[in-house]
Amino acid sequence: MNPVRTHPVKASPVKASPVRAVLFDRDGTLVEDVPYNGDPERVRPVEDAREALELLRAKGIGAGVVTNQSGVARGLLSTADVRRVNERVDRLLGPFDVWAVCPHGPDDGCxxxxPRPGMILWAAGRICTPPGDIVVIGDIGADMEAAQRIMPGRGLRQWQPSS
Incomplete structure (x- = not known):
């Protein structure tokens, strides 16, 4: 049950830092989600992905990819498979300023x-951008939780139209 507010809450003004980079989840955000995809020929950009990336780049905003690839830990993909798929994504939508891939499974404790923030922090360091100047865009809760852990208010969940 949510608490009922009985008095107005006054928020103090907070100056937002400028967005210098956007980190995207890969599957379901930049490209269609094909579970455990190891075939570059199955990579299809989602609608408007290219245009969104072009707008960011035109404004001088960096773009990177942060992606969990547990298929490696599960033995369903090799790191070479993931690299080939990432290279295809980069050819179709890149170039990206940074790529960060977690090959571990959900129970590996990495x-x-x-939703742990390590990959986002690593990517931020690689592009020399403070985490507070980054926005994370993804399609699932783990993407947003990772963003919220290090930069409250800077994660965006991808809108999914209902069918």
Whole structure:
């Protein structure tokens, strides 16, 4: 049950830092989600992905990819498969300023797998951008939770139209 507010809450003004980079989840956000895809020929950009990336780049905003790829840990993909798929994404939508891939499974306890923020922090360091100047865009809760852990208010969930 949500608490009922009985008095107005006054928020203090907070100056937002400028967005210097956007980190995108890969599957379901930049490209159609094909579970455990190891075939570059099956890579299809989602509608408007190219246009959105072109707008960011035209404004001088960096773009990177942060992606969990547990198919590697599960033995369904090799790191070479993931690299080939990423290269195809880069050819279709890139170039990207940074790529960060977590090959671990959900129970491996690594620090990089979203919703832990390690991959986002690593990517931010690679592009020399403070985490507070980054926005994360993804399609699932793990993407947003990772963003919220290090930069409250800077994660965006991709809108999915209902069918």
């Amino acid at each position: 620090h990089c797998r979203k």
